[in-house]
Amino acid sequence: MKSQKKIKIIHFVSGLQNGGVEQVLTNYTCLLNRNCPVDQLIVYQHLPDKDRLKNLMLAGNRTKKIPSKSKNLILNLIETFKIIHDEKPDIVHAHMNLLNFVPLLVAKILGVKVRICHSHISQDNIKLKFLVPIFKKLNIYSANHLVACGLEAGKYMFKDRKFQIIYNAIFQDSFKFSQEKRNEMREKFNLASDTIVLGHIGRLTKQKNQIFLIDVFNFYKEKVNENSKLFIIGAGEEQSPVLNKIY
Numbered sequence: 001m002k003s004q005k006k007i008k009i010i011h012f013v014s015g016l017q018n019g020g021v022e023q024v025l026t027n028y029t030c031l032l033n034r035n036c037p038v039d040q041l042i043v044y045q046h047l048p049d050k051d052r053l054k055n056l057m058l059a060g061n062r063t064k065k066i067p068s069k070s071k072n073l074i075l076n077l078i079e080t081f082k083i084i085h086d087e088k089p090d091i092v093h094a095h096m097n098l099l100n101f102v103p104l105l106v107a108k109i110l111g112v113k114v115r116i117c118h119s120h121i122s123q124d125n126i127k128l129k130f131l132v133p134i135f136k137k138l139n140i141y142s143a144n145h146l147v148a149c150g151l152e153a154g155k156y157m158f159k160d161r162k163f164q165i166i167y168n169a170i171f172q173d174s175f176k177f178s179q180e181k182r183n184e185m186r187e188k189f190n191l192a193s194d195t196i197v198l199g200h201i202g203r204l205t206k207q208k209n210q211i212f213l214i215d216v217f218n219f220y221k222e223k224v225n226e227n228s229k230l231f232i233i234g235a236g237e238e239q240s241p242v243l244n245k246i247y
Contacts, residue, residue: 004037005037006037006038006039007036007037007038007039007090007091008038008039008040008041008087008088008089008090008091009038009039009040009041009089009090009091009092009093010040010041010043010083010084010087010089010091010092010093010103011025011029011040011041011042011043011093011094011095012043012080012092012093012094012095012096012100012102012103013025013042013043013044013045013095013096014044014045014046014068014095014096014099015044015045015046015047015048016042016044016046016048016049016052016053016056016063017046017048017049017052017203017235017236018049018051018052018203018234018235019202019203019236020120020149020168020202020203021095021120022049022052022056023168023170024120024149024168024169025042025056025095026052026055026056026059027169027170027171028166028169029042029056029059029060029061030059030060033059033060033061034060039062040060040061040062041061041062041063041064041083041087041089042056042061042062042063042064043063043064043065043066043080043083043103044063044064044065044066045065045066045067045068045069045076046068048065064083066079066080066083067079069099069102076102077102077106080102080103080106081106081110084103084106084107084110084112085110089107089112090112090113090114091112091113091114091115091116092104092107092112092114092115092116093116093118094115094116094117094118094143095118095120097119097120097121097125097157098121098124098125098126098131098132098135098136098139098157099135100117100118100119100139100142100143101117101135101138101139101141101142101143104117104139104142104143105138105141105142107142108142114144114145115142115143115144115145116143116145116146116147117139117140117142117143117145117146117147117157118147118148118149118166119146119147119148119149119153119154119156119157119158119163120148120149120153121153121156121157121207122150122152122153122155122156123156123207125207136157136158136159139157140158140161145164146158146161146162146163146164147163147164147165147166148163148164148165148166149165149166149167149168150165150167150168151165189229191229192227194227195227195228195229196225196227196228196229197228197229197231198217198220198228198229198230198231199230199231199232199233200213200230200231200232200233200234201233201234202233202234203234203235203236204232204234204235204236204237204238204239204242205236205237205238206238208234208236208238210232210234210238210242211238211241211242211245213230213232214230214232214242214245214246217230
């Protein structure tokens with residue numbers, strides 16, 4: 001009996017840190033590799049978080065680093081072309097939001113049949129605003145499957161065009177309430193049992209708006225419950241402004 005041919009998928013991401021895109025990619029590729037005949041390659045550009053890279057590889061993915069567009073656009077395009085040309089994937093799935101068109105245009109030129117443009121954002125994330133509508137049109141032109149993490153992200157990127165929503169699913173069992181862990185954490189951080197603890201886990205970026213969160217918490221602590229603490233867990237380009245706001 002002949003073995004089933006594997007579907008080859010190349011995912012293009014900007015970097016491999018601890019953001020939502022990376023977590024979703026880890027969760028979904030893990031399940032696909034476990035249950036479906038697939039061969040998945042993750043192509044990234046920036047210095048990766050070692051644990052994230054390790055988790056993606058443990059999930060059964062291959063990974064490859066290429067030069068970043070911001071440092072060397074020509075080399076980035078050459079490497080992107082070479083990878084898609086040599087791998088001959090069935091699917092190219094781009095997770096770089098407004099810059100999804102870069103690998104997708106290459107994939108279109110090379111005749112890749114399935115080209116997925118995935119929107120993970122619902123607002124502009126580049127400084128040169130006049131490029132936003134151009135990039136959106138290039139994304140739609142270069143893709144033949146439009147995907148978003150939610151309704152707002154889809155409307156932002158694709159407007160009135162038809163798109164599919166793939167929610168950022170998580171493994172729920174990992175987040176089940178545990179009284180034992182609750183007690184451990186409260187003891188570790190010297191928190192009384194009646195202290196209200198509010199938490200935020202996410203990339204420190206303007207999109208997540210931690211500065212506003214701190215203002216809201218300060219109001220809550222002053223007007224509602226003085227016996228409360230706010231924990232912010234994450235890293236990112238807004239780390240310094242967040243720390244300055246706190247201290």
